[in-house]
Amino acid sequence: MQLELKNVTKSYDDIIALNDVSLCLAPGVYGLLGSNGSGKTTLFRIISGVLKQTTGTVTYNEKDIRANSDEFRSILGFLPQDFSYYPDFTGMKFMLYIAALKGINRNFAKRRCLELLKLVGLDDVKDKKIKKYSGGMKQRLGIAQAMINDPEVLILDEPTVGLDPKERVRFRNLISSFSKNKIVILSTHIVSDIEYIADEILVLNKGVLENRGPSSKLIETIHGYVWETEIENDKLDDMLIVHLISNQKHAGNRTVLRIISKEKPTPDAKQVQPTLEDLYLYYFRMEAGR
């Protein structure tokens, strides 16, 4: 089981959304990290065959996914970022509708839909209209529909948006139990979700795949760059301008800053263990306001 991108580039007129991305994925859970506009949605749409790359190839088990689109679609599950629901359908009707679109036998579909709705915690509201669902409930329905055909390749664009912490834990457990012998790729801005779920992290920055690896290995690349230092509050504004700050903790007239810097930021700064959140800021510092 292997999903492979070779030299994939996507341009929208003069914008290069993906730039020569090559990537080979075996079964496992992959977390795609990237700031806004880094090309995550474009990558997902290309991998799921919704969008055609400008150049390069995408193959699944060495077969071009576009040339074998029916076959690929039958083993693909996709939750797009802008997933649209039918507000007047009930959750169950919507699931059965998606199952029918995927050509799943109706008797089996009913069992599978009930099972999935239960797994995402929507069984007690399955007969309610979707327009009455909360954002988190709709999101869980989106996750359930993506898994309807027990896909070998599951792509989830921001699946944890709108989920509360309890629902996020449920989601993580769902993915871990589902992902055996499957390729699961998901993006989220909630770094801790990726840290818990993903076997490997893919770092996409301005359309370029900058790095990949287990989170512990990627975090190691910024070892020695994360510091804590305590300063007087009146020095805070200057520090915020000069440094990339990943956290500030106020205590009276002093503040403890967590700073990402290759050099020691203050004489009494102490090195601390980096986290994935520090790594995110390190890669995507512009988003942190610098």
Ligand SMILES: Nc1ncnc2c1ncn2[C@@H]1O[C@H](COP(=O)(O)OP(=O)(O)OP(=O)(O)O)[C@@H](O)[C@H]1O
């Ligand atoms: N249909 C389009 N036409 C023109 N430019 C586009 C189109 N879709 C995306 N882009 C541009 O391509 C780049 C990558 O966009 P994309 O949506 O893939 O990023 P993203 O990482 O998913 O962002 P976000 O996290 O905000 O969803 C951006 O510069 C975006 O403005």
